[in-house]
Every structure is written in structure tokens, then in C-alpha cells.
Amino acid sequence: MILVTGGAGFIGSNFVLEWLAQSDESVLNLDLLTYAGNLENLSSHEYDPRHIFVKGDIGDTKLVPKLLHTYKPRAVINFAAESHVDRSIHGPEDFIQTNVVGTFHLLESVRAYWAELDEKAKTDFRFLHVSTDEVYGTLCANDPAFTETTPYAPNSPYSASKAASDHLVRAYHHTYGLPVLTTNCSNNYGPYHFPEKLIPLCLLNAMNGKSLPMYGDGQQIRDWLFVKDHCSAIRRVLAEGKLGDTYNVGGWNEKANLDVVNTLCEILDELKPREDGLSYKVQITFVKDRPGHDRRYAIDATKIEHELGWKPQETFETGIRKTVIWYLENQPWVDHVVSGAYRQWLNKQYV
Numbered sequence: 001m002i003l004v005t006g007g008a009g010f011i012g013s014n015f016v017l018e019w020l021a022q023s024d025e026s027v028l029n030l031d032l033l034t035y036a037g038n039l040e041n042l043s044s045h046e047y048d049p050r051h052i053f054v055k056g057d058i059g060d061t062k063l064v065p066k067l068l069h070t071y072k073p074r075a076v077i078n079f080a081a082e083s084h085v086d087r088s089i090h091g092p093e094d095f096i097q098t099n100v101v102g103t104f105h106l107l108e109s110v111r112a113y114w115a116e117l118d119e120k121a122k123t124d125f126r127f128l129h130v131s132t133d134e135v136y137g138t139l140c141a142n143d144p145a146f147t148e149t150t151p152y153a154p155n156s157p158y159s160a161s162k163a164a165s166d167h168l169v170r171a172y173h174h175t176y177g178l179p180v181l182t183t184n185c186s187n188n189y190g191p192y193h194f195p196e197k198l199i200p201l202c203l204l205n206a207m208n209g210k211s212l213p214m215y216g217d218g219q220q221i222r223d224w225l226f227v228k229d230h231c232s233a234i235r236r237v238l239a240e241g242k243l244g245d246t247y248n249v250g251g252w253n254e255k256a257n258l259d260v261v262n263t264l265c266e267i268l269d270e271l272k273p274r275e276d277g278l279s280y281k282v283q284i285t286f287v288k289d290r291p292g293h294d295r296r297y298a299i300d301a302t303k304i305e306h307e308l309g310w311k312p313q314e315t316f317e318t319g320i321r322k323t324v325i326w327y328l329e330n331q332p333w334v335d336h337v338v339s340g341a342y343r344q345w346l347n348k349q350y351v
């Protein structure tokens with residue numbers, strides 16, 4: 001079996017669902033169920049014996065070794081993290097605790113487990129660390145896209161904590177020989193995306209008649225990838241990635257935030273028009289910029305395409321339409337996610 005951490009979050013739950021759809025290999029899913037973790041994402045596998053869920057912390061130095069020895073996974077895929085940049089600006093400590101200290105303890109637990117495996121199991125074992133393009137910092141308009149050799153220059157507490165975890169993972173390979181792989185992916189979007197992030201936030205706000213907040217001038221650029229394409233890239237790297245290497249993952253889909261939100265509005269205008277006949281675009285509102293806001297991210301995905309033959313299946317246009325339709329068809333999921341804690345976050349960030 002494989003051990004997935006953070007498998008109740010946005011990308012982790014998509015990964016678990018895709019894995020169980022394509023493989024008979026079981027998944028041990030370790031997730032702390034923070035505000036971002038949602039077991040409803042996995043309700044279709046509630047009674048599936050191939051999915052074993054454990055509520056717990058990657059940094060728990062008693063629980064994790066016990067799970068490793070009991071279930072003997074052949075691989076660990078580490079999604080668990082605090083992931084929202086704005087939250088890291090309000091309160092960085094949880095980010096240091098989970099992303100840095102938690103990853104360190106997880107690596108220690110895995111290293112001790114791996115050291116005791118027999119030679120074949122040791123050779124076959126993999127620790128895949130899921131990271132972000134934000135570790136590379138920000139680009140100017142004409143800069144080339146991030147490659148795997150772009151120097152790290154993280155700008156937010158979130159990206160600094162992810163950069164620290166990447167360095168630890170790298171060091172555990174270099175020093176102890178732990179068979180690690182790292183992926184650095186661009187912005188994901190798709191089903192089960194928690195509505196604190198730009199795309200699901202604007203979708204929900206649009207449908208609820210609320211404003212669509214654009215930070216600053218709305219011209220910041222992100223490189224968007226449909227979440228299932230990220231999952232397929234991780235599967236490919238897990239199967240064929242070169243030990244100790246990092247792989248940039250992206251969809252060659254650079255878009256300014258304002259263009260993304262305009263596209264969302266146009267799809268909603270078509271699928272669920274406003275009662276007054278106006279476009280949802282009238283709800284777009286420019287608000288105070290994010291402190292230290294990175295201007296542009298762009299991923300050069302040449303390495304994973306050439307070395308591992310991976311390519312995304314979705315364009316931004318096909319992926320974003322699927323996403324809007326998913327949110328329109330999954331109103332109960334949306335209703336449950338929009339809890340009291342979620343409203344408190346909106347008040348803190350936007351009011």
C-alpha cells in the first residue's frame with residue numbers, strides 16, 4: 001500500500017480518488033483534519049476496504065512510526081501542509097509547525113522505517129514530497145519561466161516554509177540516501193477546492209450575490225493546472241522519477257487574475273444567468289493588495305514532459321468549465337463547507 005498524508009485536502013483527496021479509481025493498491029490516508037481537511041471529499045470510499053483513514057499529525061512521533069510498522073507502505077506521498085498564503089500572512093506559526101517541523105518529524109519517522117526494510121523493499125521505497133512553484137519567488141513580465149535550477153527565493157511565510165521543507169527532503173537524500181522525489185507545481189484548480197482560494201471563492205461569491213475581490217490591479221499572473229493533471233504528474237514521478245530529483249509541474253496556462261475571474265463570470269453567465277440579466281462581472285471589486293504579493297509565476301514543465309512523457313490533459317478552457325459545472329452540481333458539498341469557521345475567515349480577511 002501507499003501512505004498519503006493530507007489526503008482529505010483539496011489535492012490530496014483528488015489524488016486518493018484517482019488512485020483508487022485506477023489501482024487496486026490500498027491507500028493509508030493520514031490527515032489531521034484541520035479546517036482544510038474534509039472527509040466528505042472521500043465519502044464515496046467510506047466503506048471501501050482499500051481506503052484506511054487515520055486522523056493524525058505528520059509530526060506525531062508515536063503515531064507515524066506505529067502506522068509505518070503496521071501497514072508497511074512501499075511509498076509515502078506527502079501532501080499535508082498549511083497551504084493558504086493569506087493565512088500565512090495573518091499567522092505564520094502553524095505553517096512553520098506543520099510544513100517545517102511536521103515534515104522534519106515525518107522524514108525522521110520514515111528514515112527509521114526505511115532503514116529497517118530488507119534490501120529489495122529499501123530499493124523500491126519512495127518518499128514523494130509535494131511542493132509548490134512559490135518557492136522560486138516572483139517573476140517579471142519577460143523573465144523566463146521557473147526551471148528546476150531556478151534559485152529558491154520564497155517571499156511569503158507560506159512559501160518560505162515550503163522551501164524549508166524542500167531543503168530538508170533534499171538533505172535526507174543527500175545525507176542518508178533516503179529515496180526521495182520532489183514535485184514543484186503551479187496553481188491548481190478543480191473539484192473540492194476550499195473556497196478561500198481565488199477560483200472557488202469567486203465562484204461561491206458570484207452565486208451568492210457577493211463581491212468578487214481582486215487584490216491590487218488584478219494583473220498578477222498565475223500558471224493554472226487542473227488538479228487531475230497534477231495528480232497524474234505525481235503518479236508518473238512516483239513510478240518513474242529519478243531518485244533525488246525535482247520535477248516542475250505546470251500547464252503552460254499563464255493567466256492574469258482578472259482574466260481568470262472574467263472567464264468564470266462568462267461561464268456562469270451562460271450556465272446560471274443572474275436574474276437581472278447583468279453579467280456577474282458587475283460583482284468584481286478591487287480591494288487592498290496582498291502584502292508582498294508575488295507578481296508572476298510560470299512553470300517550465302519541459303523536464304517532466306521530456307524525461308517522463310507527462311502532459312496535461314486539460315486546457316484552461318476545458319478545465320475551468322468542468323470546475324464551474326462541478327460546483328453547480330455539488331451544492332450540498334458547498335453548503336457543508338461554508339461553516340461558521342469559514343465565515344470567520346471571510347470576516348477577518350475581507351471586512
Ligand code: NAD
Pocket residue numbers: 005006007008009010011012030031032033034035036037038056057058059078079080081082083084098102130131132133162184185186187188189194
Ligand atoms: P489543502 O490546504 O487543501 O489541504 C491540506 C491538507 O493537509 C488538509 O486536509 C489538512 O487537514 C492536512 N493537514 C494540515 N496539517 C496537517 C498535519 N500536521 N498533519 C496531517 N495533515 C495535515 O492543501 P492543497 O491545496 O490540497 O495542497 C496540498 C499540497 O500541495 C500542499 O503541500 C501544498 O503546498 C501543495 N501545492 C498546492 C498547490 C495548490 O494550488 N493548491 C499547488 C502546488 C503545490
Ligand code: DAU
Pocket residue numbers: 083084085086131132133134185186187188196197198199201213214215216218220221222257290297
Ligand atoms: O502557485 C502554487 C500555489 O498556489 C500553492 O502553493 C498554494 O498552496 C495555493 O494556495 C496557490 O497560492 P496563490 O496565492 O497563488 O493562490 P490564491 O488562490 O490564494 O490566489 C491566486 C491569485 O489570486 C493571487 O495572485 C492572489 C489573488 N487573489 C486571491 C484571493 C483569495 C485575489 O485577487 N483575491 C482573492 O480574494
